Amino acid sequence: MEPIRVLIADDEALVRGGFRVLIETEPGMVVVGEAADGATAVDLVRRTRPDVVLMDVRMPGVDGLRATREIAADPDLAGVHVLILTTFDHDEHVIEALGAGAAGFLIKNTEPRQLLHGIRVVAGGEALLSPGLTRRLVARLTDRTAPRLNPAALSQLTAREREIVGLVAHGLSNTDIATALTISHATVKTHVGRALTKLGARDRAQLVALAYQHRLVEPPDPVP
Structure with missing residues (x-):
């Protein structure tokens, strides 16, 4: 390698x-x-x-x-x-x-x-x-006023894609997600790629931002 x-x-x-x-x-x-x-x-x-x-x-x-x-x-x-x-x-x-x-x-x-x-x-x-x-x-991302995604883009996500986007947003790697869901690494990569395309996200970091901005996952409690 x-x-x-x-x-x-x-x-x-x-x-x-x-x-x-x-x-x-x-x-x-x-x-x-x-x-x-x-x-x-x-x-x-x-x-x-x-x-x-x-x-x-x-x-x-x-x-x-x-x-x-x-x-x-x-x-x-x-x-x-x-x-x-x-x-x-x-x-x-x-x-x-x-x-x-x-x-x-x-x-x-x-x-x-x-x-x-x-x-x-x-x-x-x-x-x-x-x-x-x-x-x-x-917390900052969810509080920022940003253009909302077209609702049609969100509706294009399958239940599995939403689930995987949520895990990505919580910081899990593809390997972690594959283990958690008992699916192959290649399958996770495919789902992440499709979610990126459907939501128009450039990369995983932007996918995380979109996931929290649009409440695909619940944000953590604010830091005091």
Whole structure:
């Protein structure tokens, strides 16, 4: 199996070095490049085509959110997944990052094993949010005034698709869902793909947002 190719984008050399050591000592992962700003990150992504980009939010010049937006907008880079890493857990950063096309969001003080897990999750095409951020994010998303989906789009979902969308919204991976419902991983992937198409969602992160915005699942209790 080919190793997961990772690009590190952070303006602090010590942070990049720490991530490089962690990743390159992990079997099945390799670092293909480092960037100290967003513009360099986008250029390196186009040249190296990594599976995952660890992207800092605050960098000089082109920041991580703008760089993420550029990567997501390029059809030639459809296989590149951006995992936002930052010292800040502001809700607006999370929402803007997901809106820009990020596949996930983690705080830099995340445990090393959780970071490595996050890289594997987003490399597999799934969404990832820090557990501590998810509840607040969901509360913000459900409170925001956003265009409603066409009711016809919601009605197109089968009962099974609604069930699976709900599990995705609760943070389960395709493997977790397959185990919970006693169905194959391929079947889960098919249902998720159909739900994405029917609801017009770009990716799993947006699917989660839509699920809560349109009450396909009940939001968690607000954080005090």
